[in-house]
Amino acid sequence: KTVAAEAKGKGKGKGKGKDKDMEPAKAMPGPFAALKPLTQLDANLKVQVKTLVFRGNPVKNAYFDGTLYNGKLDIRRFSIAQVAGAKLSAAGTLDGLGGVPNASALTFKANAADVAKVLRFAGETTLPALKDLGPVTVEGRIDGSLLAPNIKINLKGAGATASLSGQVVGLAFVPTAKKLNLKLNAKNATRLLKLAGMGAATAKKLGPVTVDGVIDGNLLAPRVTLDVKAAGGSVNLKGTVNTLPIGDMADVSLNIRHPNLARLLRNVVQGYRPSGDVGKLDVKARLRGGPKEITLTGMTLKAGKVNLSGDVVVGLSGPRPNIKANLNAGNIVIDPFLPAKKTAALWRGLKIIPVATRRGNSRWSSDPIDLSGLDGIDAQVALKSPLLQFEKYKLKNADLSVRLGNGQISVDRLTGVLFGGALQATAKATTTARPRLEIVVALENLNLGPATRALTGKFMASGKMALRANLKSSGASIAGMISGLGGNGSVRLKRFDVQKGEPGTMLAGAMGLVTALNNLSGLFGGANTSAGLVDLSGSFAFRNGIANSRDIKVVANMGNGTAAGTIDLPRWLIDVKGQIQLSQNVLNALLSKGTNRNVPQTVPFSVRGRIDKPTINLDTSKITGGGLPIPGIDRLLKKAPKGVGSILQGILGGGATQPQTGGSTSGSTGANEPPPPQPQQQQQKVN
16 A cells, blocks of 8 residues: 655656666666666655565565665664564664665564564474574664664574674675674573574573674684673683684683683583582683594693693583593692582592492492483593592502493593502593403502501501502492402502501501511510511402412511402402411510420411401410510510400410410401400411
């Protein structure tokens, strides 16, 4: 419906003049050539179309009100009430229709209830995620040449607002941005980030999201500066983005910062809360890459007191991400990063709980080991650190190499210095529901002083330890792994001495035996108990979690000995029996003179009970004849360590205590715990 219209021709007649007037159209830029005829018309137009069908879709209540005069179009109102579920309007001025049009206060506004429906109406491809985008509103203003316009666009939708302002030039050839400012603010970015494939639960944890940025330069490879704030932290990107399908898509500097890493981890990892103060996070790197590969070079990472540096490459062309990292670190203390709750996991699908839910009196956790989270990636990681520390266990000069892929994690190299001893180890495990584990370890010259202090908080022993082991197992839990443990190895304790024979460690049996031997030797007139050094060695074979040894050797001041027995890890029990062949020393001479008879040169012994709190038994009945008074016994007994003095006093006599008739030295390494029922006395040699 035409309400009013007026048109005036501008032709000046035929001939050369007309040809001259038409010449500029030949040189006119292609995109606007169709507007040239409008320069020949002057008109006031008011047009309303109630219904129009376009591509099978109704267009309702289209309205135009404007003036065309002298090559200039004033749009007082242009609107469409409904098209594909959307409505739009525009107003402003377009001048210079005979050349490159120039916009002045050209404004527009569009409201779409369903963006996907609008895109289909326009013949464009849509994304399934767009249906959840919700209503979207776009409004903006254009000023200046349409080939180099100044633009300002505001968008509102999906719980977010965004704006784009600045100038874009060179639209006829290669568009170039001049300080194009980008801003985005989302109180809840869930629907928006769903477009990027992020899950709703993860997106919600990010909280409010803001983006401030500047786009500058050729839009085929613009320089971009972005500052993103989310989850209480910030990500800054600055560099070049390549929009062509060749070469790296991005080459930017990256800086990630967060004032509270613990809070960030709680937001990112469901149910995880670190057990200690992990401080701030600051990551800097050069980021390059595209759809097939992303690289981080010159990376520095600070997480609290932990410093990391190195290069990381993430391959994206395979069925799973493939991460390759070569890292150097400062001192790393692991404890603060471990979950506060043993039932929590730092990584979804990655959970190993040493002690959590136990069955009956089992020492080991029956909770399932979950390594399924490692199936989603392949990785090769090399890490060097002057110190890796867990609780009081310190691995110095650590050198670690780990591979992950094809359902298996392999530690190809783990070397370092553990309590002064050289450690070399390799390991591999499957990531199946019932993981299989293989470990090879060699440890030389471990210093028992700091090792026992790390275990118990007290300096309990001195000497050196060597360990070699080749172990295999499989199981769905730690308890299952321990019960299925198999393999073999050897252990050696050299110049072993005990300062405090207290329970609480796997060495309690050895320490209790050494304490008893040294003090018994001292009471019989042998070497000073404070200098009693013992060597212990033996090989072992594991089967179903039980270590069996038949060649244990003991070298002590009192004499040399042999032993055999088992250590049952699933039930946490030890049962070892042996004998000491007494040396020709002052003790033998003293006993021979005191009894006027030959003294047997062997002392049977046994170590039985809990591994960390066993009962030690030395059968001295044949030496003492049931009770032999020893000169100076009172003074010597007072110097004996706690728990040993009372045992020897009751057996050997002295002071106010009468000698026992049993003639057997027995006692638990735990002074306050009643010992288990005593085994029968060992009267014969143990082969």
